[in-house]
Amino acid sequence: xxxxxxxxxxxxxxxxxxxxxxxxxxxxxxxxxxxxxxxxxxxxxxxxxxxxxxxxxxxxxxxxxxxxxxxxxxxxxxxxxxxxxxxxxxxxxxxxxxxxxxxxxxxxxxxxxxxxxxxxxxxxxxxxxxxxxxxxxxxxxxxxxxxxxxxxxxxxxxxxxxxxxxxxxxxxxxxxxxxxxxxxxxxxxxxxxxxxxxxxxxxxxxxxxxxxxxxxxxxxxxxxxxxxxxxxxxxxxxxxxxxxxxxxxxxxxxxxxxxxxxxxxxxxxxxxxxxxxxxxxxxxxxxxxxxxxxxxxxxxxxxxxxxxxxxxxxxxxxxxxxxxxxxxxxxxxxxxxxxxxxxxxxxxxxxxxxxxxxxxxxxxxxxxxxxxxxxxxxxxxxxxxxxxxxxxxxxxxxxxxxxxxxxxxxxxxxxxxxxxxxxxxxxxxxxxxxxxxxxxxxxxxxxxxxxxxxxxxxxxxxxxxxxxxxxxxxxxxxxxxxxxxxxxxxxxxxxxxxxxxxxxxxxxxxxxxxxxxxxxxxxxxxxxxxxxxxxxxxxxxxxxxxxxxxxxxxxxxxxxxxxxxxxxxxxxxxxxxxxxxxxxxxxxxxxxxxxxxxxxxxxxxxxxxxxxxxxxxxxxxxxxxxxxxxxxxxxxxxxxxxxxxxxxxxxxxxxxxxxxxxxxxxxxxxxxxxxxxxxxxxxxxxxxxxxxxxxxxxxxxxxxxxxxxxxxxxxxxxxx
Amino acid sequence: xxxxxxxxxxxxxxxxxxxxxxxxxxxxxxxxxxxxxxxxxxxxxxxxxxxxxxxxxxxxxxxxxxxxxxxxxxxxxxxxxxxxxxxxxxxxxxxxxxxxxxxxxxxxxxxxxxxxxxxxx
Numbered sequence: 001x002x003x004x005x006x007x008x009x010x011x012x013x014x015x016x017x018x019x020x021x022x023x024x025x026x027x028x029x030x031x032x033x034x035x036x037x038x039x040x041x042x043x044x045x046x047x048x049x050x051x052x053x054x055x056x057x058x059x060x061x062x063x064x065x066x067x068x069x070x071x072x073x074x075x076x077x078x079x080x081x082x083x084x085x086x087x088x089x090x091x092x093x094x095x096x097x098x099x100x101x102x103x104x105x106x107x108x109x110x111x112x113x114x115x116x117x118x119x120x121x122x123x124x125x126x127x128x129x130x131x132x133x134x135x136x137x138x139x140x141x142x143x144x145x146x147x148x149x150x151x152x153x154x155x156x157x158x159x160x161x162x163x164x165x166x167x168x169x170x171x172x173x174x175x176x177x178x179x180x181x182x183x184x185x186x187x188x189x190x191x192x193x194x195x196x197x198x199x200x201x202x203x204x205x206x207x208x209x210x211x212x213x214x215x216x217x218x219x220x221x222x223x224x225x226x227x228x229x230x231x232x233x234x235x236x237x238x239x240x241x242x243x244x245x246x247x248x249x250x251x252x253x254x255x256x257x258x259x260x261x262x263x264x265x266x267x268x269x270x271x272x273x274x275x276x277x278x279x280x281x282x283x284x285x286x287x288x289x290x291x292x293x294x295x296x297x298x299x300x301x302x303x304x305x306x307x308x309x310x311x312x313x314x315x316x317x318x319x320x321x322x323x324x325x326x327x328x329x330x331x332x333x334x335x336x337x338x339x340x341x342x343x344x345x346x347x348x349x350x351x352x353x354x355x356x357x358x359x360x361x362x363x364x365x366x367x368x369x370x371x372x373x374x375x376x377x378x379x380x381x382x383x384x385x386x387x388x389x390x391x392x393x394x395x396x397x398x399x400x401x402x403x404x405x406x407x408x409x410x411x412x413x414x415x416x417x418x419x420x421x422x423x424x425x426x427x428x429x430x431x432x433x434x435x436x437x438x439x440x441x442x443x444x445x446x447x448x449x450x451x452x453x454x455x456x457x458x459x460x461x462x463x464x465x466x467x468x469x470x471x472x473x474x475x476x477x478x479x480x481x482x483x484x485x486x487x488x489x490x491x492x493x494x495x496x497x498x499x500x501x502x503x504x505x506x507x508x509x510x511x512x513x514x515x516x517x518x519x520x521x522x523x524x525x526x527x528x529x530x531x532x533x534x535x536x537x538x539x540x541x542x543x544x545x546x547x548x549x550x551x552x553x554x555x556x557x558x559x560x561x562x563x564x565x566x567x568x569x570x571x572x573x574x575x576x577x578x579x580x581x582x583x584x585x586x587x588x589x590x591x592x593x594x595x596x597x598x599x600x601x602x603x604x605x606x607x608x609x610x611x612x613x614x615x616x617x618x619x620x621x622x623x624x625x626x627x628x629x630x631x632x633x634x635x636x637x638x639x640x641x642x643x644x645x646x647x648x649x650x651x652x653x654x655x656x657x658x659x660x661x662x663x664x665x666x667x668x669x670x671x672x673x674x675x676x677x678x679x680x681x682x683x684x685x686x687x688x689x690x691x692x693x694x695x696x697x698x699x700x701x702x703x704x705x706x707x708x709x710x711x712x713x714x715x716x717x718x719x720x
Numbered sequence: 721x722x723x724x725x726x727x728x729x730x731x732x733x734x735x736x737x738x739x740x741x742x743x744x745x746x747x748x749x750x751x752x753x754x755x756x757x758x759x760x761x762x763x764x765x766x767x768x769x770x771x772x773x774x775x776x777x778x779x780x781x782x783x784x785x786x787x788x789x790x791x792x793x794x795x796x797x798x799x800x801x802x803x804x805x806x807x808x809x810x811x812x813x814x815x816x817x818x819x820x821x822x823x824x825x826x827x828x829x830x831x832x833x834x835x836x837x838x839x840x841x
Contacts, residue, residue: 003740011733037777044730044775052733055826195789197798197820198839206838256821256839 011052015101016403018045022094023406030087039082043072049097058104060115061097067119068093071126080125089121095410180211180242182268183250188236193260195231204237206253211243236262340436343396350386350393351584351680357386358677358701387678394435394581401479401488402430404439408450412475415454421461422472423454429479434486435581438558442488442578445551449490449574450475452548457492457572467569469493485602486580491573497566499523506532524564528552556712558582559600559695587679587708589700590656590670593643596706597670598679598698603711605657605665607673610634610650623650625667632657635718636669637709641693658711666715677701681708692717723840724748726765728758728772728784729802734825738771741829747836755779759787762794768840770799771823771832774810782817789818798839802827 025042050065071090074080082090096118103110185207189200207213215237222234241250247267254263361379369375405427416423434442458464458473465471476491502523506512511529518526526532530549555562560578579585579602587598588607614626615634624631634655636647653669679698684691684707695710725747727738739749750765752758754776770788774781781801789795798820803810811822820839823832 007733007736007740010736014732041777044777047775048731048733051731051825055733055737196815196818197796202838202840253838259815 008056012105015049018048019098020403020406021045026091026094027409029082039076043076046072061100061104064097064100064119067122071122074126086125089125091413093118093122180244183241184266185239185241186264188262189233190260191231191233193257194233198257203253207239207241210245211241214240347393350390354386354390354680355699357382359703362701397436398433399436399439400431400433401439404443405430405477408446408477411447411450412454415451419455421454421458424472424474426474426476432479432481432486437582438578441558445554448551453490453492457494459495486578488576489573491571493571496568496570496572497524502526524566584678584680587677589674589677591672592670593638595643596704598706598708599656603658605659607654607656610655612651615650625655632665632667633718634667634669635714640714722748723768725836726750726761726767726770728752730754730776741832745833755784758784767797769836770797771802772799773802782813785814785817785819800835
């Protein structure tokens with residue numbers, strides 16, 4: 001990738017960060033939880049996007065960002081008040097800005113009329129000249145000139161560099177004189193010029209670079225040394241310049257210092273090309289002083305000595321800089337960016353390390369080496385270290401759920417607009433960290449759940465008022481870590497599940513038989529059934545061919561579980577429970593019919609040895625076990641997976657109590673328990689496709705391959 | 721002699737652009753994310769020129785210029801200000817606080833390097 005393409009990529013990454021910042025800021029202002037710096041941060045975000053976009057010649061982006069920025073600047077300056085209407089407009093503008101960024105990056109379709117509409121609204125809000133969106137409202141961005149490293153035309157087709165000629169910059173188009181012009185430049189620096197680290201000699205040198213210059217220094221103002229202020233300015237110069245340049249080019253040399261010196265540039269009438277350059281006569285107080293060729297000082301040495309003395313006096317050091325320096329580096333250089341492939345490679349290697357380490361441990365045990373021997377103790381340390389390395393590496397992939405939560409606030413706005421409801425999103429625990437892949441794959445299911453919450457969960461405004469609720473509905477999203485998993489909840493304060501209606505539809509669609517007695521939670525669970533939808537008409541919003549069954553499957557594919565709880569009149573809550581990582585798993589290693597299997601520890605509630613009186617038959621084959629007053633179905637894993645043809649005797653088995661989705665408990669019968677172990681998950685689906693009851697495989701310490709059980713599937717397979 | 725330039729800008733994109741342009745011109749580049757960070761970098765460095773943005777979190781360009789000009793050790797370093805708009809009041813304020821010159825964003829590398837050469841020792 002060439003430099004320019006790499007920077008462009010950086011720019012788009014940064015845009016995403018700025019967009020997130022922008023939205024967070026706007027939402028904070030909306031909820032009145034902002035401090036004075038919030039509006040500055042919001043302004044800076046848009047300003048930064050505009051700045052970068054300008055450099056890449058992304059004109060549409062620049063134009064929109066400029067108008068947005070102008071409005072924000074007025075808000076920042078207190079000229080306009082951010083009322084609810086304006087905030088809504090600004091949130092929409094941030095959505096448009098996000099769209100434009102993505103459009104600039106990925107191409108595709110852009111709803112131009114919507115951009116124009118929001119642009120016009122912003123323009124009106126800021127009382128700007130109602131410039132139509134089609135015309136650039138921003139200063140025309142002068143893009144990079146293709147110089148040196150910025151050989152942009154080569155790699156990036158959509159980047160068209162605009163070449164600026166010198167004349168364009170100077171606004172003195174193309175009238176290059178064919179002959180030399182004589183300019184008389186008089187230049188008298190003020191002390192401020194030096195105080196701002198400008199230097200007369202550099203300016204003189206620059207003038208001389210333009211052509212043939214004769215420089216005379218006037219030292220008549222230099223006082224006696226006793227009266228000389230080391231920071232004063234006593235010298236002035238007169239330059240006769242013969243050069244093939246415009247007057248503007250001469251003046252440009254003094255661009256930075258025009259207020260810190262007296263400078264005049266006069267063009268002498270043009271002369272014949274065969275004009276012979278004669279230095280102007282110099283009066284007696286002026287001495288022609290050769291300009292030092294090297295970087296030597298132009299200030300008398302005595303003055304320099306004095307300056308050095310002042311500088312060397314530490315007591316005179318102003319405290320300002322020191323005080324600021326004492327502040328801790330809060331943000332500076334606390335992050336580095338690393339290619340994800342490298343991290344994944346590292347994770348893979350650490351996975352192998354874990355396997356290797358546990359194989360080694362097992363060999364040592366098998367070799368009968370004493371537990372307290374140095375080898376065994378050293379191995380324990382290694383095990384500890386390996387685990388810490390693994391945790392640290394996993395933490396690299398962990399990211400806060402904030403970005404995805406922020407994305408949902410946009411979904412809410414759009415859906416709320418579409419269905420005509422007023423909705424407020426409340427989020428909690430945005431800093432909760434989850435594996436990057438889990439976060440990425442959560443976007444679709446969460447979007448669907450949020451849409452459902454607004455479309456189906458919340459009542460229409462008039463119904464809410466009737467029910468004595470505030471007109472504005474609330475959708476709440478929370479994330480929290482709980483016992484090694486991430487729990488994400490999406491809840492609304494709507495009417496709750498209409499169970500009678502759900503049941504009616506389930507019967508109509510053939511999901512259940514009429515007249516089957518169902519508990520409330522069983523009815524609620526029906527909405528996860530394939531093809532189920534409670535909306536009587538397929539609305540624009542939720543009815544996109546995705547039902548809650550798809551949501552459920554995608555959560556399960558992540559090793560997660562989803563459950564629902566609902567209270568009539570108070571609302572509905574969906575709870576997602578997700579693994580922190582997809583790469584390793586704490587498992588219980590068990591044996592079944594001579595096979596070694598791994599049961600994910602997160603699913604296990606307890607293990608027990610069934611006793612005669614506890615086991616009861618139910619119907620023809622089914623068996624249940626009575627534990628603490630409830631009957632729990634016994635499932636023979638070996639039989640289910642086809643390892644044996646007859647079910648094993650529960651009394652000779654170990655029962656592993658598992659809790660699958662919706663807190664359904666079952667008891668898995670296995671032959672024996674080997675122990676607990678952290679295992680590295682190896683996907684089987686690439687080579688084998690989906691196998692019933694098997695989630696993945698792993699390599700155990702003794703080098704054997706063991707399958708990891710898909711507990712939910714086995715339990716569900718038993719029920720159906 | 722190779723020139724060392726300290727660039728202070730909160731935008732990673734702009735920092736990277738400056739780095740590319742300046743390295744191409746054979747200069748050393750130091751980077752800082754805002755004024756506070758800039759002063760920290762200056763604590764252990766003596767760049768030939770400083771290029772700073774104005775609008776930054778924690779400490780903006782104005783505060784940074786003031787702090788540099790108030791430091792005995794660093795006050796003689798030329799400071800160029802990056803401004804997006806050629807808005808004069810910002811330029812003026814930066815100038816009054818001691819900015820040596822300015823560069824209008826989006827800058828082109830040649831002008832940037834010229835400006836640095838103009839003010840660098």
